Amino acid sequence: MTEPFLVARNIAKRFGALTALADVDLEIRSGEVLALLGDNGAGKSTFIKILAGAHPPSDGELVIEGSPVAFSSPKDAAASGIATIFQELALSENLSIAENVFLGRELKRSIFGIPFLKRKEMRQRVDGLLQELDAHISDPEAPVGSLSGGQRQAVAICRALNLNARLVIMDEPTAALAVAETRKVLALTRRLAARGCAVVLISHNISEVFEVADRIVVFRRGRKVAERLAAETNHEEVVSLITGAHPDVRALEKTN
Amino acid sequence: MNAVRQFRNGVISMNGREWSLLVACLLAIVVFAVASPHYATSGNAITVLRNSVELLLIGLGMTLLLAMGGIDVSIGIVMGLAAIAIGRVLGADGNPLLALVVGPLVGALLGCVTAAVVVLGRVPAIVGTLGLLGVYRTAVFVLLGGQWLSGLPATLTNLLAASVLGIPVPALVIASAYLAVWLALRRTPYGLHLLAIGNSEEKARLSGIPVVKVRFMTFVVSGVLTGIAATFYVATYRNVEMSIGSTLALDAIAAVILGGTSILGGRCSLLGTVLGVLLLRILQNGLLLIGVPSLWQPVVTGVLIIGVLGFEAISNRLPLARFQRARA
Incomplete structure (x- = not known):
């Protein structure tokens, strides 16, 4: 097994008296899809917000490729190669795909000191990314607002890849999608991992998770209660881990 | 297909809205020509174009502001203040170069003031510029001391009424301004950000x-364009009256909205603005010539704004139209 991309050690998050997260140890590896499962309020969202730099942890440390990091903003996390694709995508509906993918870090050439867009290069780069992701979009010049939910996910993923993201966090990427679109986004998720990205997937849909994940981590009441290789567990066991009916979880919760 | 797209993306590309504006302009010209014997003369055509110069320049800036989700209702009075500054320079027998640059300079300065209030002070643009409108109105009154600035020397007039290679200077300036704004909007990161x-x-x-930087800059650009408009104003009329620019903001917003720029931001058409300005000025001029008192001009403008926005609101409520708009 190769060196993990990111290691989280003893991560805890407290909001005043409320402990949202306690003692989370987790390794995230490149080329692997890691699914985070858990009931509402189990701490999944808090954990990815820490990874994304949106919340600082109250305790513990994050180590990226051997060196500890401290994020004070999502920008810091992005600079370390972590991209988060939120459910409500931060895309500009009135701009084209290429414009969205490059927004904020456009390719430009300077003519008389005025920065002009390298529109052709940006188009080609995005066409290449879309092709690589096998995402078929008939009119790349169309505004993103006219695309379907799945296509928008593809655009958001392109944007993450274009930022040279090493870890892509996907928060419920299929929650608002139709069945056919869901298939496509799941395929995209696999392709991201095949490209060498580490992928963290949050989902409520367990059969979906079994389709794409290599490893499954279950959160319950702010703790990581289980970690399984997807190939070595099954639907029933995961459900019992989430609900707390599994003997391991009972034993763990008794000792705490 | 590719050729069509390249044409559509060209400096002058026409969509449905812009074609209908062009047709409306031609239709209005035909109707007025039939209704008034004084209408279809070359002299009147020049009058209409002449009257469009300031509004075209201010309209370009207003297009950027609306596309950004901003607005400036004080823009007419900003032109008034810049015109007063130019008038003072001319009155003091200042050199022509100073007279040429003082307008854009004052415009840029007032653009900074607006940006300070709206962007740095986080006051909503409509409220912030309405407040400035009140302040500037009184400033114009105080600066003019209740009197017109009149009988100004023809320094600027001689410069700006000239022709270069047979093309009148105002046409050259407007064409350059259009090209510059179009390039900024469609070919630079600034346009995407806006x-x-x-x-x-x-x-x-x-x-x-x-x-913050992009919003601030846009208010300054709008101010500079307004300052250039003031220069043409003073060059043409050689006086500054108390009520200067009082309907300009209304006219500019009307023309920009007519042109297909969204009042909510995010979508704009520079060519639409140009056609919107021309339609507005053609209507105002034509109505005057068929005997409608100029008192009614703001009514026409106001009704046009309400009509266009009302029509868009109704057509957007239809699900099909919403889809088509998204595709557009």
Whole structure:
């Protein structure tokens, strides 16, 4: 097994008296899809917000490729190669795909000191990314607002890849999608991992998770209660881990 | 297909809205020509174009502001203040170079003031510029001391009524301004950032766009264009009256909205603005010539704004139209 991309050690998050997260140890590896499962309020969202730099942890440390990091903003996390694709995508509906993918870090050439867009290069780069992701979009010049939910996910993923993201966090990427679109986004998720990205997937849909994940981590009441290789567990066991009916979880919760 | 797209993306590309504006302009010209014997003369055509110069320049800036989700209702009085500054320079027998640059300079300065209030002070643009409108109105009155600035020397007039290679200077200036704004909007990161901010300021910020810088700059650009408009105003009329620019903001907003720029931001058409300005000025001139008192001009403008926005609101409520708009 190769060196993990990111290691989280003893991560805890407290909001005043409320402990949202306690003692989370987790390794995230490149080329692997890691699914985070858990009931509402189990701490999944808090954990990815820490990874994304949106919340600082109250305790513990994050180590990226051997060196500890401290994020004070999502920008810091992005600079370390972590991209988060939120459910409500931060895309500009009135701009084209290429414009969205490059927004904020456009390719430009300077003519008389005025920065002009390298529109052709940006188009080609995005066409290449879309092709690589096998995402078929008939009119790349169309505004993103006219695309379907799945296509928008593809655009958001392109944007993450274009930022040279090493870890892509996907928060419920299929929650608002139709069945056919869901298939496509799941395929995209696999392709991201095949490209060498580490992928963290949050989902409520367990059969979906079994389709794409290599490893499954279950959160319950702010703790990581289980970690399984997807190939070595099954639907029933995961459900019992989430609900707390599994003997391991009972034993763990008794000792705490 | 590719050729069509390249044409559509060209400096002058026409969509349905712009074609209908062009047709409306031609239709209005035909109707007025039939109704008034004085209408279809070359002299009147020049009058209409002459009367469009200031509004075209201010309209370009207003297009950027609306596309960004901003607005400036004080823009007419900003032109008034710049005109007073130019008038003072001319009155003091200042050199022509100073007279040429003082307008854009004062415009830029007042653009900074507006930006300070709206962008740095985070006052909503409509409220902030309404407040400035009140302040500037009185400033114009105080600066003019209740009197017109009149009988100004023809220094600027001689410069700006000239022709270069047979093309009148105002046409050259407007064409350059149009090209510059078009390039900035469609070919530079600034244009993308402006449209992204118009779509959603929050998303723009999340995408790493320098929102404050882009918004600030746009108010300054609008101020500079207004200052250039003031220069043409003084060159043409050689006086500054108390009520200067009082209907300009209304006219500019009407022309820009007529042209297909979204009042909510994120979508704009520079060519539409040009056609909107021409239609407005053709209507105002034609109505005057068929005997409608000029008192009624703001009524026409106001009804046009309400009509266009009302029509858009109704057609957007139809699900099909919403889909088509998204595709557009």
